[in-house]
Amino acid sequence: MNTEKNKLIWEDAKQYMPGGACAGGRSNRIFGMPLYLDHAEGCKLYSVDGNEYIDYHCGAGAALYGHNHPRLKAALEEVISKGFYMNHDSEWTLEFAKKFTSMVPGVEKIRLTNSGSEATMAALRLARGYTGRKMIIKMDGHFHGMHEMIWYNHGAFPEVDANGEVVKTVPDSGGIPDELGQFVKVIRYNDIDALNAAVEKYKDQIAAVIMEPISFNCGCFAGIKEYLQQVREVCTQNGIVLIFDEVICGMRFRPGSAQGYYGVNPDLSTFAKAIGGGIPIALVGGKAEIMDTFNPNGPVVCSGTTSGTQMAVRVGLECLNMASEPWFFDQIEKTADALYGGMNDLFKKHGIPGHVRGLGARFAIYFGCEDPETDFHLRETMKTYDVAMSKKFIAGALEHGLYFHYYGDAPYPAHCGFGIQHTMEDIAVSLERMDDVFKTLK
Numbered sequence: 054m055n056t057e058k059n060k061l062i063w064e065d066a067k068q069y070m071p072g073g074a075c076a077g078g079r080s081n082r083i084f085g086m087p088l089y090l091d092h093a094e095g096c097k098l099y100s101v102d103g104n105e106y107i108d109y110h111c112g113a114g115a116a117l118y119g120h121n122h123p124r125l126k127a128a129l130e131e132v133i134s135k136g137f138y139m140n141h142d143s144e145w146t147l148e149f150a151k152k153f154t155s156m157v158p159g160v161e162k163i164r165l166t167n168s169g170s171e172a173t174m175a176a177l178r179l180a181r182g183y184t185g186r187k188m189i190i191k192m193d194g195h196f197h198g199m200h201e202m203i204w205y206n207h208g209a210f211p212e213v214d215a216n217g218e219v220v221k222t223v224p225d226s227g228g229i230p231d232e233l234g235q236f237v238k239v240i241r242y243n244d245i246d247a248l249n250a251a252v253e254k255y256k257d258q259i260a261a262v263i264m265e266p267i268s269f270n271c272g273c274f275a276g277i278k279e280y281l282q283q284v285r286e287v288c289t290q291n292g293i294v295l296i297f298d299e300v301i302c303g304m305r306f307r308p309g310s311a312q313g314y315y316g317v318n319p320d321l322s323t324f325a326k327a328i329g330g331g332i333p334i335a336l337v338g339g340k341a342e343i344m345d346t347f348n349p350n351g352p353v354v355c356s357g358t359t360s361g362t363q364m365a366v367r368v369g370l371e372c373l374n375m376a377s378e379p380w381f382f383d384q385i386e387k388t389a390d391a392l393y394g395g396m397n398d399l400f401k402k403h404g405i406p407g408h409v410r411g412l413g414a415r416f417a418i419y420f421g422c423e424d425p426e427t428d429f430h431l432r433e434t435m436k437t438y439d440v441a442m443s444k445k446f447i448a449g450a451l452e453h454g455l456y457f458h459y460y461g462d463a464p465y466p467a468h469c470g471f472g473i474q475h476t477m478e479d480i481a482v483s484l485e486r487m488d489d490v491f492k493t494l495k
């Protein structure tokens with residue numbers, strides 16, 4: 054594929070933006086630069102060089118509705134005619150809140166923010182304010198946004214002790230003083246003994262347990278249902294606020310999201326990405342009693358100049374409307390079966406070790422890892438995950454007009470996804486192209 058213009062823009066952009074991008078993760082490490090787009094439509098990205106890609110990144114999960122969906126465009130046009138910002142709430146805001154709380158079982162009240170990072174920051178502060186405790190328990194490999202309260206041990210893997218506690222809390226970015234990690238303890242995910250041991254050890258200090266109910270930030274590790282139920286019980290018994298970070302899971306498993314899918318209600322949850330289809334909207338939601346600790350009712354402050362702009366709320370409402378319609382998840386399941394089944398057939402056909410694991414519209418490709426049924430632990434996967442093969446596949450896919458993002462050489466795959474504008478024909482074309490890529494992998 055020709056990337057001549059892309060390179061020219063990159064050379065120029067590097068002088069004005071670090072790495073030539075306005076977000077660090079935007080650089081596709083296979084290209085060695087960001088992919089600059091001319092436009093995006095449906096399930097396709099169109100680069101500045103005129104290359105067309107079927108999109109399997111889908112805006113890191115935000116573009117569940119595909120690109121430029123006519124219903125989201127119409128919602129935007131409506132709000133633009135009325136005043137797209139305002140810094141006031143409206144009937145749309147109320148409608149959004151009513152709709153969201155009716156869809157997600159563990160959420161009685163919401164507070165809007167702009168991004169998932171702001172939402173987890175507010176949720177953790179709320180848990181501390183509500184309990185009067187300081188300690189936060191997080192899971193090995195889980196990611197909750199880019200802030201000092203919780204940005205630890207997503208990409209660092211120090212040893213785990215006999216109780217399942219990770220021995221060192223390691224920041225995932227430069228510029229975070231070690232001392233700030235003293236109130237964050239990291240334990241093995243899907244391991245109830247590890248949680249019990251941590252609760253025993255830190256007793257009345259723990260304000261919150263935060264987790265991705267499905268660990269998409271290490272590819273796609275499903276939570277074991279029984280484990281999540283036990284986590285719920287342990288938190289209830291010990292006065293700990295259970296936070297499900299549904300920033301990726303949200304709206305991807307029938308309207309109830311992961312908490313509906315598992316039938317386990319957290320005390321608080323955070324949502325972003327797919328609740329806005331790409332427009333900046335995120336939220337903290339949860340039990341009314343805890344949520345009322347937020348200002349102006351309580352002492353914990355969460356506010357923002359651009360929180361819940363009318364543009365975000367109106368488009369977000371249309372996303373919720375779409376996700377409430379019966380066809381929506383039927384279609385996602387049909388597409389998922391065709392794509393994941395088809396890709397797993399390609400692994401077998403070409404005799405390449407690995408598998409695709411997906412839940413709802415988000416998935417990961419585990420080159421080198423063979424045991425999808427029992428493999429619930431990141432560190433076991435890391436032993437066989439084949440980084441070199443993964444890179445080769447993504448490089449080949451890009452050449453064949455399939456866009457997969459590559460953040461860098463992590464010891465686990467990135468999460469990929471599709472949206473509701475991927476047709477069965479797009480999936481069939483993608484599988485044909487992947488077949489050609491698989492031929493080159495051995």
Ligand SMILES: Cc1ncc(COP(=O)(O)O)c(C=O)c1O
Nearest residue numbers: 168169170196197198300301325
């Ligand atoms: C589970 C999870 N939580 C929080 C965040 C942060 O969200 P944002 O990028 O909107 O700040 C992300 C982002 O990928 C995420 O995956």
